[in-house]
Amino acid sequence: MKPSAVLFTQNFPAPKKLGEELLLIYDEVLPKKSEEFKKWMKQIPLRYAVQAGEGLKSIDLFPDHISKITTLCEKASVSKLTIVVVGGGSVGDFGGFVASILKRGVRLIHLPSTWLAAIDSAHGGKTALNVGGAKNQIGTFYPATEVVLVKSLLLSQPPSRTFEGFGELLKIALIEGGILWAQLSREYEVNAEVLWKYLEAGIKAKYKVVKKDPEEKKGLRHVLNLGHTVGHVLESYYELPHGISINYGLEFALRWSVEKKIMAREDFDRLQRQPVMAYLLSASADQLWDVKANVLKEFRRLLLNDKKKTKSETLRFVFIKKAGQTVIKEVPVDDILVEICRQREEELNG
């Protein structure tokens, strides 16, 4: 698997630079929100608009999508066709999957339109659909030939999206440590310009992990799940945006790392004093962590739905010793539930 070429540009690239024959798969809200996009997309004759969200990734709707897409591309030459995907995570997962199986694979370019996609999901080649409500049950490893990061597109997002993207940036910075963490952790403000500034370094850090284990055969990519084990549960249960859930999941992982004495308390205290962490931890999920028995039961079910589960009802949880040093431990799923209760009590009592 060849890793994607990553390109940074201020504005939309000329369509003819992207490939000979293009099929655009894009989030239907984009032309409504951006005049620039609307003007740009009209230069591409073959277009397929989709409604972003988990519904797009349902296998049940896939036959209809692929049938329309096949008809749309009927006259295109397979060897010259490039699918250009413009959207966030779900559109990227869907469009990447389509590109990987249409005529047994056509050229693919991602133009992520959300921070989450720009920092994380557009890179590393994972594509996915959902089966019967269970996420990402099927998919492929199919890295885009190019991932093009268009500043004007990313900065056209509402500010609320900044906070979301920030979770993934923070995650990869905590995994990477080094200069990325040193610089990012000192930022006092989190805004779109700051995200754009760290985008390249964050992406590079992700590729460093991915290239060690492109198809997740060795379990080395698992470190990228930092903050995601519990994050995904909150995302499903409370129907929260992915980025927000990851922020909570990161906080959970940090606090559990301290409780487990994997991270020294003084290191955690120092971490908490970093301007950027204040930003993260201020989001503390008071309204969440509803730890009644029936909720825990549902959390348990959601945790075991995680496809990284092993037979013995344990999960590989990513702890963190300090920025740049993660520790993966096999933990019983019930230990996670106990820790959720413990953190909730800690919050209530202190």
Add this chain to the structure above:
Amino acid sequence: MKPSAVLFTQNFPAPKKLGEELLLIYDEVLPKKSEEFKKWMKQIPLRYAVQAGEGLKSIDLFPDHISKITTLCEKASVSKLTIVVVGGGSVGDFGGFVASILKRGVRLIHLPSTWLAAIDSAHGGKTALNVGGAKNQIGTFYPATEVVLVKSLLLSQPPSRTFEGFGELLKIALIEGGILWAQLSREYEVNAEVLWKYLEAGIKAKYKVVKKDPEEKKGLRHVLNLGHTVGHVLESYYELPHGISINYGLEFALRWSVEKKIMAREDFDRLQRQPVMAYLLSASADQLWDVKANVLKEFRRLLLNDKKKTKSETLRFVFIKKAGQTVIKEVPVDDILVEICRQREEELNG
């Protein structure tokens, strides 16, 4: 892409030799036809029976299949799971596709149950589904880790299947030339033992082509389409078995090669005197080649459905100079129709 390991065995291999956790996808007729298979399959707890045929490959039914398969594998460990596919071409295309996308790809072993699959389709990694009646519109390149050729399974087929498998063997022998062709062309009888005898050499010849262009990026695999351009049309229009259609398609390609002076007439005459060719050419499709205008129109449509079409309504046709020497030429689709009429007249008049 790693090519498959090809193993030859007299009887079914012990399931535990195939992998740690197995999911068997198999043609539902097999346990009814073979006591040996029935006994063997019962050793594999996770089983999914399918009805072979193009219907199995319809994308419209795929959500239901994959949902059942996902549920069946719920407790299996992704890293240990091997999908074992036992069936002919359609079951292999389907099962291979499932293996290539389930949890982004699990281990795959093919045990082809038909000669067509044993000689051709189980090798080379092509998987496929149909979209809206058009064949193989989506799929992946996903070579099985192993292809296991079980003599008792292949020899349990009815004799009518021998003739079918023979077309693909003859095709690859004509492409390869050399010792394979020299030996095969002298065979007086075509039966299951003869097919088994040439199986290894036929498969090796196919891998020689495939490895030059595993993902069909360079057009070098196209030579394997010898006999298939017109073969596929007959297969669709007259609803003939694939192998039978390929026999007709091979004959068409040979005769057109002579007409085009690509093959010298004396070489064709010599070829016709080979015992094995008598067997092929005796199948001459008198009842076919119904060349009324409306039929030709439909042939034209079917030819252009061929996914190897180029924009200008031409097709890459595989001609043959002599055994071991193929010539690919871009031909207008209408030239194929004219040649169909010419061959029909030649038959009627001579």
